[in-house]
Amino acid sequence: xxxxxxxxxxxxxxxxxxxxxxxxxxxxxxxxxxxxxxxxxxxxxxxxxxxxxxxxxxxxxxxxxxxxxxxxxxxxxxxxxxxxxxxxxxxxxxxxxxxxxxxxxxxxxxxxxxxxxxxxxx
Amino acid sequence: xxxxxxxxxxxxxxxxxxxxxxxxxxxxxxxxxxxxxxxxxxxxxxxxxxxxxxxxxxxxxxxxxxxxxxxxxxxxxxxxxxxxxxxxxxxxxxxxxxxxxxxxxxxxxxxxxxxxxxxxxxxxxxxxxxxxxxxxxxxxxxx
Numbered sequence: 212x213x214x215x216x217x218x219x220x221x222x223x224x225x226x227x228x229x230x231x232x233x234x235x236x237x238x239x240x241x242x243x244x245x246x247x248x249x250x251x252x253x254x255x256x257x258x259x260x261x262x263x264x265x266x267x268x269x270x271x272x273x274x275x276x277x278x279x280x281x282x283x284x285x286x287x288x289x290x291x292x293x294x295x296x297x298x299x300x301x302x303x304x305x306x307x308x309x310x311x312x313x314x315x316x317x318x319x320x321x322x323x324x325x326x327x328x329x330x331x332x333x
Numbered sequence: 334x335x336x337x338x339x340x341x342x343x344x345x346x347x348x349x350x351x352x353x354x355x356x357x358x359x360x361x362x363x364x365x366x367x368x369x370x371x372x373x374x375x376x377x378x379x380x381x382x383x384x385x386x387x388x389x390x391x392x393x394x395x396x397x398x399x400x401x402x403x404x405x406x407x408x409x410x411x412x413x414x415x416x417x418x419x420x421x422x423x424x425x426x427x428x429x430x431x432x433x434x435x436x437x438x439x440x441x442x443x444x445x446x447x448x449x450x451x452x453x454x455x456x457x458x459x460x461x462x463x464x465x466x467x468x469x470x471x472x473x474x475x476x
Contacts, residue, residue: 248353253378272430
């Protein structure tokens with residue numbers, strides 16, 4: 212693995228400190244299907260479908276933990292039957308998405324939920 | 334110098350194909366007997382990193398870090414990476430990392446509250462998702 216050790220990034224006209232790039236990039240993301248599969252992700256070790264009647268709870272576990280629980284999760288859902296209702300920060304390495312999904316046979320292939328994590332790594 | 338775990342994960346994602354595990358972990362929380370069974374889904378990029386080796390830290394660093402207060406330095410980001418695992422070893426690693434020790438280590442009851450099962454045994458019909466329980470019958474797995 213190679214390392215660039217630079218203080219600033221520039222496109223020839225505008226220059227920004229690399230701290231803006233490092234601190235501003237997403238530290239984790241996941242694209243979750245309700246058919247119990249993960250379509251794409253970064254820094255996620257597992258997702259747990261905790262079930263329940265609506266809303267369902269999905270717990271995301273990160274491989275490289277955040278420094279504290281004051282990180283930020285942005286979560287969305289597509290499919291007309293899915294809604295992200297709230298995020299619960301359970302620890303520096305896990306958070307829960309409460310997602311309203313329709314518990315029906317057809318929901319097993321739809322109701323896609325996604326989330327991104329910003330903040331400081333441990 | 335060991336690269337930060339996040340950097341190793343980003344590098345692994347760029348060079349390794351994701352691996353969809355053929356296993357799921359079913360578990361129940363003994364503290365919430367009325368709650369439905371949970372289903373842990375291994376992340377495909379995590380599985381790829383575990384099977385390739387030299388990315389993930391030793392599991393005991395995560396367990397020790399659970400008692401480290403927020404804001405204090407944690408051990409797992411800069412721990413020496415472990416070698417390649419089998420898929421079964423990677424699932425056991427995930428159980429210890431992402432499931433409470435009260436379920437996989439401390440529970441002494443007679444009820445089976447955790448099972449590692451092939452993915453095809455998880456029901457695809459979520460009609461009764463709020464009532465899924467781990468079957469207590471021998472060789473019978475799902476809800």
